Amino acid sequence: MFNRLSEKLGDIAHKLRGSARISESDLDDTLREMRLALLEADVALPVVRHLMSEVREQALGAEVARSLQPGQVIIKILHDVLADVLGGQRRDLDLSKIPSVVLLCGLQGAGKTTTAGKLAKLLASQGKKVALTSVDATRPAAREQLQVLASQVDVPYIEGAGATAAAMAASAVNEAGRSGYHVLILDTAGRQVVDDALMEEIREVAEQVRASERLLVLDAMTGQTALSIAEQFHAAVTMTGCILTKTDADVRGGAALSVARSTGVPVRYIGTGEKIDAFEAFDPDRMAGRILGQGDVVGLVEKIQSSVNQAQAEKTAAKINKGQFDLGDFAEQLGQMQNMGGMAGMLKMLPGVKLPQEALAQVDDKPIKRMQAMVSSMTLKERRYPRVINGSRKKRIAAGSGTSVQEINKMLKQFAQMQKMMKKMKGSKGKRMMAQMAGRFGGMGGGMPKM
Structure with a gap:
């Protein structure tokens, strides 16, 4: 999401950083570029006008005129205005009641049911006792489908009793309360288009369960249509937020900017892919930083914390300290990097790393997956003692992993070099050794793009 907008606004910000002096004419030229970038990103015209007006008014203020680095001040102004348009401060769900009911609504095809499963998994990982229910009576x-998803994310499904959606919802909430569930995620029926019957049904359900949160699920790919859908749902049932799905396929991102500003319904979560864990809380301030090419270090740290098994990490660190790091540990580390979104996902969050979208698209995680396949095709003894891997074993491993003996040899040679470094990783030399190790394995098959 925001790929095109980020690329263009990032270029504008880069030019501004080097400016020692900015005239009103220069500012007008910059704002014109920004306006075009926002319109191309499918941002609603009233939102573009508001954003440009705010930036211009603040950029002509005394603070910029007195600044030794006016370009940096204007970037800060743009960042703050973007964050405000995106919804201001990040708002976590109100889960103070037991059970807290999170009502999801939206049109068919927006990804509502899948989103219910993703949200359940995320809240469960945060220590909440979560249950799912569907009140689609027809x-x-x-x-x-929701029952299947519930089993996949390992949370219970509650079957509400009754002939109507409101009756099923009331029954499920009562059962959740009796069973001591902290959160009940309630998936409502959808339609191909917004109609009076759908709105009335959702109103009845919302009134019946007194939901703590009422979240609208919107397909980011619908662009400006998402704005009119949000306005209609918000008019019928006051929404506390929305969830944008399929943001990985939407390179423009205009819906996120338009919905929050035009309806007052903030984006609370975004779906970032098809996998059940491709889902994250939406932070306007940090998203504004990403759009302007400033990275998102906090987001990267959170991703590491949620993806890395702490106990396993400590165990691996202890093995490194003893010089016992083996191929099994190596494969485990590769897997954890994949869980964090691979190389491309991590590069996007690093400040100062500005790669064009074409280059990011060339970042290839296949060499990492091939190395994982090689290790998976080895016996436990071979992983612990690579020196026992002779010619016949290499042929078997290559056949099992769909690779070649030459690739096996290359991986084993580089792992041997890595092991030598690991044995030296004590005291002050550790960080330098890690940098050398990263450099060596970065060359295993050209995972990084050519610039």
Whole structure:
């Protein structure tokens, strides 16, 4: 999401950083570029006008005129205005009641049911006792789909009793309360288009369960249409936020900027891919930083904390300290890097790393996956003692992993060099050794793009 906008605004910000003096004419030229970038990103015209007006008014203030680095001040102004348009401060869900009901609504095809599963997994990982329920009274298949998702994310599904959506919702909430669940995520029925019957049904459900949160699920790919959908749902049932799905496929991102500003319904979460864990809380301040090419170090740290098994990390660190790091540990580290979104996902969050989208698209995680496949095809003894891997074993490993003997040899040679470094990683030399190690394995098959 925001790929095109980030690339263009990032270029503008880069030019501004080097400016020692900015005239009103220079500012007008910069704002014109920004306006075009926002319109191309499918941001609603009223939102573009507001954003440009705010930036211009603040950029012509005395603070910029007195500054020794006016370009940096204007970037800060743009960052703050973007964050404000995106919804201001990040707002966590209100889960103070037991059970707290999170009502999801939206049109068919927006990814509502999948989003219910993703949100359940995220809240469960935060220590919440979560349950799922569907109140689609006309489509049993929708309820069955949510039951399957519930089992995949390892949370219970509650089947509400009753002939209407409101009755099913009331029954499920009562059961959740009796069973001591902290959060009940309630998936409502969808339609191809917004109609009076759908709105009335959602209103009845919302009134029946007194939901703590009412979240609208929107397909980011619908662009400006998402704005009109949000306005209609918000008019019928006052929404506390929205969830944008399929943001990985939407390179423009205009819906996020338009919805929050035009309706007052903040974006609370975004779906970033098809996988069940491709889902994250939306932070306007940090997203503004990403759009302007400033990275998101806090987001990267959070991703590391949520993806890395702390106990396993401590165990690996102890093995490194003793010089016992083996191929099994190596494969484990590669897997954890993949869980954090691979090389491309991590590069996007690093400040100062400005790669064009074409270059990021060339970042290839296949060499990492091939190395994981090689290690997976080895026996436990071979992983612990690579020196036992002779010619016949290499052929077997290559056949099992879909690679070649030459690739096995290359990986084993570089791992041997890595092991030597690991044995030296004590005291002050550790950081330098890690840098050398990263450099060596970065060359294993050209995972990074050519600039």
